[in-house]
Amino acid sequence: MxxxxxxxxxxxxxxxxxxxxxxxxxRSHHSDHELVSGNLKKRARxxxxxxxxxxxxxxxxNKILKERxxxxxxxxxxxxxxxxxxxxxxxxxxxxxxxxxxxxxQVPAVCFRYQDEEAGRRISQSNGVSLVISPLIALMxxxxxxxxxxxxxxxxLNSSVxxxxxxxxxxxxxxxxxxxxxxAPERLNSEGFxxxxxxxxxxxxxxxxxxxxxxxxxxxxxxxxxxxxxRFAKEANVERVVCLTAxxxxxxxxxIRDAFSIPSEGLFQTTMYRPNLRLLAEANAKGTDYVAKLxxxxxxxxxxxxxxxxxxxGTEVLADELKQRGFPARPYHAGMSTDVRIKxxxxxLASKNMIVVATIAFGxxxxxxxxxxxxxxxxxxxxxxxxxxxxxxxxxxKPSVCMFYVSTKDFxxxxxxxxxxxxxxxxxxxxxxxxxxxxxxxLRAGDTFTVSxxxxxxxxxxxxxxxxxxxxxxxxxxxxxxxxxTLYTTYKYTTKDPNAISKDMTPAACIIKKSAFKxxxxxxxxxxxxxxxxxxxxxxxxxxLNQWNEQGAIELKTEGVRNSFRLERPLPSTQKxxxxxxxxxxxxxxxxxxxxxxxxxxxxxxxxxxxxFSRALAGYFGETGNNAPEECGHCTWCxxxxxxxxxxxxxQPPNPAKVQKVLDKISVRDDPRFLAKVAFGIKSPRAGDLKxxxxxxxxxxDVCDFTELLKVFxxxxxxxxxxx
Numbered sequence: 001m002x003x004x005x006x007x008x009x010x011x012x013x014x015x016x017x018x019x020x021x022x023x024x025x026x027r028s029h030h031s032d033h034e035l036v037s038g039n040l041k042k043r044a045r046x047x048x049x050x051x052x053x054x055x056x057x058x059x060x061x062n063k064i065l066k067e068r069x070x071x072x073x074x075x076x077x078x079x080x081x082x083x084x085x086x087x088x089x090x091x092x093x094x095x096x097x098x099x100x101x102x103x104x105x106q107v108p109a110v111c112f113r114y115q116d117e118e119a120g121r122r123i124s125q126s127n128g129v130s131l132v133i134s135p136l137i138a139l140m141x142x143x144x145x146x147x148x149x150x151x152x153x154x155x156x157l158n159s160s161v162x163x164x165x166x167x168x169x170x171x172x173x174x175x176x177x178x179x180x181x182x183x184a185p186e187r188l189n190s191e192g193f194x195x196x197x198x199x200x201x202x203x204x205x206x207x208x209x210x211x212x213x214x215x216x217x218x219x220x221x222x223x224x225x226x227x228x229x230x231r232f233a234k235e236a237n238v239e240r241v242v243c244l245t246a247x248x249x250x251x252x253x254x255x256i257r258d259a260f261s262i263p264s265e266g267l268f269q270t271t272m273y274r275p276n277l278r279l280l281a282e283a284n285a286k287g288t289d290y291v292a293k294l295x296x297x298x299x300x301x302x303x304x305x306x307x308x309x310x311x312x313x314g315t316e317v318l319a320d321e322l323k324q325r326g327f328p329a330r331p332y333h334a335g336m337s338t339d340v341r342i343k344x345x346x347x348x349l350a351s352k353n354m355i356v357v358a359t360i361a362f363g364x365x366x367x368x369x370x371x372x373x374x375x376x377x378x379x380x381x382x383x384x385x386x387x388x389x390x391x392x393x394x395x396x397x398k399p400s401v402c403m404f405y406v407s408t409k410d411f412x413x414x415x416x417x418x419x420x421x422x423x424x425x426x427x428x429x430x431x432x433x434x435x436x437x438x439x440x441x442x443l444r445a446g447d448t449f450t451v452s453x454x455x456x457x458x459x460x461x462x463x464x465x466x467x468x469x470x471x472x473x474x475x476x477x478x479x480x481x482x483x484x485x486t487l488y489t490t491y492k493y494t495t496k497d498p499n500a501i502s503k504d505m506t507p508a509a510c511i512i513k514k515s516a517f518k519x520x521x522x523x524x525x526x527x528x529x530x531x532x533x534x535x536x537x538x539x540x541x542x543x544x545l546n547q548w549n550e551q552g553a554i555e556l557k558t559e560g561v562r563n564s565f566r567l568e569r570p571l572p573s574t575q576k577x578x579x580x581x582x583x584x585x586x587x588x589x590x591x592x593x594x595x596x597x598x599x600x601x602x603x604x605x606x607x608x609x610x611x612x613f614s615r616a617l618a619g620y621f622g623e624t625g626n627n628a629p630e631e632c633g634h635c636t637w638c639x640x641x642x643x644x645x646x647x648x649x650x651x652q653p654p655n656p657a658k659v660q661k662v663l664d665k666i667s668v669r670d671d672p673r674f675l676a677k678v679a680f681g682i683k684s685p686r687a688g689d690l691k692x693x694x695x696x697x698x699x700x701x702d703v704c705d706f707t708e709l710l711k712v713f714x715x716x717x718x719x720x721x722x723x724x
Contacts, residue, residue: 056118057086057111064110065103068150075100077268081242082107085206086115090241090262092212094248094269097391101244102143105130105208108242109179110152112205128202128239129173132182133229134210138345140182142367147180156182157193167550176201185214185225188232189483191566197236204238212243213384216255222592224472228483230259231476246391247384250622272387272617276394279613279635281404285647290405291321294377298327298355301401303372304348305355308389310378310413312359318377319357332358360385369396375403379410381417382599383606383620406607408649412681412702414600419706420682422593423462423470424673428582431460431470436571436578445569448484450562461674461686470585471563478581480572481565487538489560491545492522500553508536508544522557608644612637651705654679654712658700662713665695669720672713679713680706 061082065071074082078100081091085108095101109130116127134140140156147154155169155178172178173196187193197204207229209215214223215230233241241260248256253267284290298305307329309315315331322329328351332344348354349368356362360380374393380386386404394400423431434456440449457467474480495501501513511534517524525545531538549556572578606616613635631638662679668690677684678692681699692698701709 055083055087057083060111060114061086061107064107064114068110068152069103069107070150071103074103076270078103081268084266084268085240085242086111088240089266090260091243091266091268092248092253092256092262093242093244094253094267095244095246096270096272096274097246097388098395099246099270101210101246104244105132105206105242106143106147106152106180108206113179127176128205129176129178129200130180130206130208131197131204131238132180132208132210133185133188134182135184135214135223136211137184138342139210140184144180144182152180153178154180154182157187158182158184163550170196173200185223185229188225188228189563190485192485194232194236197232204236205240207233207238207241209241209243211245212256213245213248213252215243215259216248216252222469224469224476227259227472227476233260247387247621249384249620253622271623272621273614273623273632274391274394275632275634276397276399277390277634278399278401279390279404279632280401281406281607281613281636281644283608283644283646284405284407286407286409286649288407290377291318293405294375295322295325295327297375297403298322298373301373302353303400304351304353304368304370305373305375306362306371306389306392307355307357307375307377308380309357309359310410310417314378315357315359319355322355322357327355328353329355329357332356332362334359360389366392368392370398371395372398372400373403374400375405377405378413379404379406379600379603381414381596381603383603383617384599386603387617387621404607406604406644406646408647411600415597415706416680416682418593418596418600419680420677420684421463421466421596422589422673423460423466424671425582425586426671426674427461428470428585431456431462431467432578432582434460435474436573441571441573443567443571445567448564448566449481450487450564452560452562454561458685458689461671461684463684466589473585473588474581475565477584479568481567484564484566486561486563487542488558489528489562491525491527491542491556491558493525493545493549493554493556494522495554497551497553500551501548504544504548506544508540511536512541512544604646608646610637610643651708652703654701654704654708658697659712659716662697662700663716665697666690666692669717672717673710675713675717676706676709679709680704 058079061079062074065074076099077093077095081093081104084091085104091104093101093104112130113127132140132143137158137160140158141160144154144156153172155165155172157166157169161169169178169181173181183193209226209229212226214226216222232238241262243256243260243262245252245256248269253269256262257264257267282293284293294307307318309318312333312335315333319329319331330344330347332341336344344356345362345366348356349366352370357377371393374390376386376389380389390402393402435451443449453464453467453471457464460467462470471483475482501509511530512525515526515530517526525541527538527541527545530536530541545554545556548554572581602620606613606620609616612631614632615630633639636642636644658679662675666675666678668674671686674684674686678687678698679701681702683693687693687698
């Protein structure tokens with residue numbers, strides 16, 4: 001039976017049996033190494049103690065575990081990690097999916113109040129708060145709901161909460177009524193939010209960073225906003241940090257530790273080996289009836305199932321085919337409405353036979369112990385992703401099957417994402433020219449400027465995610481500016497209490513009432529114009545409108561998001577400086593592209609090697625010794641000792657006639673990478689603007705190697721340049 005915190009006791013029993021030597025080899029913890037961060041200013045706190053079963057920290061942790069969480073004992077490395085945190089140290093926790101990572105910050109968050117009372121501290125002030133950074137909105141809500149059911153004071157601040165909830169949470173923070181606060185990493189881009197966190201009475205006792213592999217550029221899902229968390233920890237004087245992830249190689253673990261100056265003894269890791277998971281793989285050649293093979297597999301292995309595919313459209317097509325064959329299948333992807341996604345997830349959690357055909361948007365934080373099948377209909381992007389996804393099966397400890405279908409066609413889909421993410425040199429030049437415009441070059445350190453990243457992404461032909469990474473690099477590596485939050489270009493409202501508005505005679509209210517433009521339904525306010533033509537600041541008008549909204553006097557609606565940045569130093573003024581930044585960004589993007597290609601190749605090598613899958617997984621994540629057997633006995637290699645061989649279907653060389661057709665249909669010659677993307681079938685804003693999707697050349701050379709296409713179109717562009 002699974003508890004509210006994503007950890008099945010049956011599964012833990014199996015893990016303990018399989019990893020007895022790991023448990024008996026727990027690390028020792030010496031007081032002279034119990035550091036939070038070498039650069040953090042720390043207040044006096046409980047001294048670190050040796051990790052003994054009778055230590056005050058362990059006794060308290062077990063008491064809280066039983067009384068507040070309803071569990072009777074910690075498993076594997078949980079107790080050691082929690083003891084370190086309670087003794088004042090920081091930690092990195094690498095447990096497999098379903099391994100109980102959340103308890104490693106939830107238990108300490110509750111324990112702090114008891115520690116303070118025993119030490120006679122903080123009696124007349126707030127006990128502070130534990131801040132949890134997580135990118136998963138659904139997971140945050142589920143955990144907060146579970147904690148509240150346990151009588152533990154927790155709240156979440158993300159884009160899904162109402163204004164009233166936000167205000168109530170802020171009041172709880174100011175008055176020390178919260179043990180845990182959950183928020184997304186993007187919140188740390190808001191100067192106002194950071195300021196409110198720094199002013200929390202009692203401070204931030206513990207900073208928990210979920211999905212911490214996102215910190216590392218070597219990680220499989222690097223997120224630039226995660227790099228800002230370590231900076232925030234120093235600036236907010238955070239007492240201690242715990243970073244948590246289900247997948248981390250030795251290099252990624254070191255990156256995480258280095259970001260927060262956590263010594264090696266602060267790493268707590270349990271084996272990836274799952275004795276109840278049968279890991280199977282099959283290679284499919286062109287012409288294979290994939291759906292027929294899948295149906296045979298599903299009939300042989302019934303039960304709740306997640307089938308992972310790459311494209312959103314693919315989830316709908318495959319789910320429909322399965323449904324027509326009598327299977328209770330439904331699609332799931334990020335493009336669906338929130339209501340449909342929530343309904344699908346809730347129905348899956350309650351079902352005993354439902355099949356969800358999903359992109360990677362599904363499964364993160366899913367607390368379902370009886371998933372019997374994981375099927376990779378398309379290849380994932382890395383060993384880390386594969387490991388995370390199969391980890392969602394069989395959390396109840398019962399036998400479960402993970403099938404991996406691999407074919408050369410999958411590389412085309414995967415390469416669309418890999419090559420599509422890298423911006424061209426031309427796009428980087430356009431971006432830096434826009435960013436370092438003559439107007440912005442006049443700004444000084446401390447001045448702010450705003451950008452609509454949505455509009456800019458289209459203008460410079462760079463995807464939104466990649467553009468966010470570039471801005472993070474400009475902020476963290478080049479130290480040009482600092483994200484200062486977001487603002488809106490459009491404010492409008494409908495009046496709910498005219499009397500309250502008419503009685504408000506403050507300067508901001510008077511100017512708003514005098515200048516407002518009333519349309520059929522909405523009253524429009526040009527806040528920027530008001531700031532320019534009055535003695536008040538823009539913030540004064542925004543604050544007044546929000547105040548009316550909070551009081552129920554109006555219903556406020558905002559549109560047109562713009563990101564605000566505060567300059568750390570003047571923007572580059574010479575072309576040489578700008579060219580140097582472009583060169584470094586291009587090299588960085590090239591390295592990322594190659595890393596992503598190598599990750600996919602490593603996964604294919606793991607599946608097609610003459611080696612036990614379980615052993616290979618353990619080796620990839622740095623497990624040595626007896627953490628996993630030489631042969632598990634329950635993977636394709638161990639069961640058959642027959643190598644899974646990829647069909648010999650090499651890419652075709654670029655067809656000169658098709659190359660010429662692309663050049664005839666698309667007149668631009670300033671970006672060979674753009675032309676290669678068109679031929680390969682990679683969509684982009686510029687391709688839409690030039691109407692290439694209906695030109696007959698889009699995706700016309702998807703059987704070729706992208707790098708060969710790039711060479712051909714680079715040569716063609718250079719030849720045209722010489723002729724001109």
